[in-house]
Amino acid sequence: MTGGEDRLRRALDDLAPRPAADEAALGGVERAVARRRRRTAVARVAAAVALVGVAAGGAALARAAGGDVDRPADVATPAQKGGGEGGGLSTLRTTVPGPERARIGNATFVVPEGWAATPLGSGDALCVAPVGNPEPRWEDCGGLAIYHGDLPGRGGRPYERDQPWSFAHGTDAPPCPFAAPGVAPAADVVEPGQTGRAYIDGGPRPVGDRTANFNQWFARCSVSHRTFTPRAWLLPKSRILILDVLGQPGAEAMLASFEFSGAGG
Amino acid sequence: MVTRTAAVAATEALFRARYSEMVGLAGLLLGDRGSAEEVVQDAFAKFHLSRHRITDPDREVSYLRSIVCNLARGRLRRRSVERRLRPIPRLEVAPTPDVATERHRQDTVAAGLASLPRRQRECVVLRYWLDLSERDIAETLGIAAGSVKSHLHRGLAALEVRLEELR
Numbered sequence: 001m002t003g004g005e006d007r008l009r010r011a012l013d014d015l016a017p018r019p020a021a022d023e024a025a026l027g028g029v030e031r032a033v034a035r036r037r038r039r040t041a042v043a044r045v046a047a048a049v050a051l052v053g054v055a056a057g058g059a060a061l062a063r064a065a066g067g068d069v070d071r072p073a074d075v076a077t078p079a080q081k082g083g084g085e086g087g088g089l090s091t092l093r094t095t096v097p098g099p100e101r102a103r104i105g106n107a108t109f110v111v112p113e114g115w116a117a118t119p120l121g122s123g124d125a126l127c128v129a130p131v132g133n134p135e136p137r138w139e140d141c142g143g144l145a146i147y148h149g150d151l152p153g154r155g156g157r158p159y160e161r162d163q164p165w166s167f168a169h170g171t172d173a174p175p176c177p178f179a180a181p182g183v184a185p186a187a188d189v190v191e192p193g194q195t196g197r198a199y200i201d202g203g204p205r206p207v208g209d210r211t212a213n214f215n216q217w218f219a220r221c222s223v224s225h226r227t228f229t230p231r232a233w234l235l236p237k238s239r240i241l242i243l244d245v246l247g248q249p250g251a252e253a254m255l256a257s258f259e260f261s262g263a264g265g
Numbered sequence: 266m267v268t269r270t271a272a273v274a275a276t277e278a279l280f281r282a283r284y285s286e287m288v289g290l291a292g293l294l295l296g297d298r299g300s301a302e303e304v305v306q307d308a309f310a311k312f313h314l315s316r317h318r319i320t321d322p323d324r325e326v327s328y329l330r331s332i333v334c335n336l337a338r339g340r341l342r343r344r345s346v347e348r349r350l351r352p353i354p355r356l357e358v359a360p361t362p363d364v365a366t367e368r369h370r371q372d373t374v375a376a377g378l379a380s381l382p383r384r385q386r387e388c389v390v391l392r393y394w395l396d397l398s399e400r401d402i403a404e405t406l407g408i409a410a411g412s413v414k415s416h417l418h419r420g421l422a423a424l425e426v427r428l429e430e431l432r
Contacts, residue, residue, distance in 0.1 A: 004425040005393065011374040011428065012394040016289035017298040021281045025306065029280060032310030 039261075042103045101257075102126060105148035105240050107208070110257035112250045115143065124148045128254070136177040138230075138245040139169060144254065151234070151241040159234065159241055161213040164197030167230040167245050176221035177228070177246060188223040200229070207233050207242065208258030276313040279325060284309070286395070287333050293390045294337040296379050304340055308332040330395075330405050334387060341383065377427035385420035388413050393421075 019025065101108045102117035104126055111117050111128060120127040120141055127133060129143025136142060152169045153159035159166055168174050173189035197217070205214035212233035220227045230245040238260060244251045284305065291301035291308075312329050319328055378386055384406070391402045392413075399417070403410040 004421065004428060007428045008389070008393045008421065008424055011370070012293060012378075012390065015293060015371055015374055015378075016394060017292040017301060018285045019288050019298070019302060021284035025284055025302065026277070026280060028302065028306035029309045029313075032307045033313055036307075036310050036314055 038101055039108065042101060042108065102128065104146050106238050106262050107235075107240060107258050107260050109208075109254055109259070112254060115250075120145055120147075123150060123152075135179065136246055138177045138243075139174075142246075143248055144251060145243040145245070147241040147243070149239055151239065159232075161234050161236075162199060162202055162215060164199070165217055165219075166215065167217060167232055167243055173222075176224055176226065178221060178224060178226040188221050190219050191222045205233060207235060207255045208260060210235055210238070210258070210260055212242075272313070272316060276309065276316065279312075279329065280309055283326060283329065287329065290330065290390060290395060291333050291337045293378060293394060294334070294386060295340060296375060300340055301337075304336045305333055308336050311336070327401065327405060330391075331407070334391075334405060338383065338387075373427055374424075377424045381420050381423060384408070384412075385416045385423070388416040389420040389424065392417055 099113070100111045102111050104124070109128075114130060115128060116131050116133075117126045117128045118133070119125070121139075125145060125147045127141035127143060127145055129137075129141055133140075133142045139145065147159075151159035153166045154163060154168060155171045156169060168190070173191065176188040176190055199215040200218050201216040202214055204211045206212070212235050214231070214233055216229055216231045218227070218229055228246055230243065231247070231251070232244075233242040233255065235241075242255065287305045287308065288298070288301050291304045292298050295301050295304065308329060311332050312325075316325070319325055378389070381389065387406055388402055391397045391405060392399070397405065399410050399413045402413045406413070
């Protein structure tokens with residue numbers, strides 16, 4: 001053994017952290033087990049739905065599988081059932097089951113309590129909204145619309161960041177999402193406000209531990225004069241677009257809960 | 266009352282025996298204690314959920330070590346360049362001269378380790394901190410024993426230059 005090797009051994013010994021294997025650390029392992037089980041459960045449900053969709057030839061089911069859906073309430077993870085292979089470290093203690101997570105693309109996120117994630121449209125997309133998807137709705141979604149893969153933009157074109165009104169996907173003026181008393185929905189349409197169609201805010205914003213391209217626009221209903229400020233977060237590498245057109249109060253918490261696997265952003 | 270299964274008991278026993286060592290390994294690979302603890306806790310979780318695949322109980326530690334190395338590698342890959350090797354947190358109080366010297370020594374070693382290519386760093390830490398044989402290192406990292414020898418030779422040569430400065 002050389003003197004250099006000896007010195008290196010001592011130096012590494014000094015440098016290496018040595019935390020105790022205490023209860024706090026064991027709690028971290030238990031949480032990691034629960035996280036991994038949740039991911040597995042969501043993937044299994046998605047795979048099962050995809051299989052059913054292919055077998056039945058049902059386009060709607062296939063869409064659901066492609067977009068990935070939230071875990072049905074009656075599908076519990078092995079940890080929640082207190083069984084399964086090995087019993088799970090979490091069975092050693094009293095633990096509270098984690099919140100429901102939905103998956104889209106390479107991301108999972110927490111579905112707020114009382115909300116549900118359901119397939120949206122014909123592509124790989126989810127509508128995350130209060131259960132029942134109540135009014136007001138924008139393009140059939142009363143909450144956040146999350147797209148993966150081919151991301152829709154203005155007038156049916158692919159989504160482009162920093163462009164006017166990229167949150168409206170039709171070619172005609174969209175109907176006002178807020179019902180105005182005594183006004184036919186077709187007559188009350190959304191029009192650009194005084195600031196025009198250009199976005200009013202933009203730049204990098206966090207989504208989970210990634211950074212998204214953020215845009216916000218100003219919109220106004222032509223008859224009722226209701227105003228709203230649609231927001232969009234684009235994760236180009238993960239090919240995910242999150243739209244919050246009507247301004248959901250819980251949007252930030254949901255965005256913060258995003259977890260990504262693999263490279264992306 | 267929850268039944269304590271044999272698998273849970275075995276994983277917990279391994280955790281009690283090896284957690285500190287595995288965090289040391291991950292800490293030297295990542296240069297960051299916080300990330301090291303996260304990686305090792307996740308490694309134990311992965312180990313626990315896949316331990317039914319291990320047919321030879323004598324290989325449990327080797328398997329766990331491989332998971333730690335793989336997860337640490339993935340963590341490094343995801344880090345942006347500027348965050349790649351954060352210093353291990355030091356004492357927050359004003360250092361005495363002795364402490365300052367010791368800190369300089371640790372910083373020099375940490376910087377030397379951080380400057381090594383990934384494979385060299387892994388081989389050096391497994392060899393000179395965990396005292397693994399070249400064969401065990403090869404098995405842990407899934408590479409040829411000859412490659413381990415080469416990585417060790419180069420890594421040690423690079424680090425010796427730094428360690429000389431501290432003599």
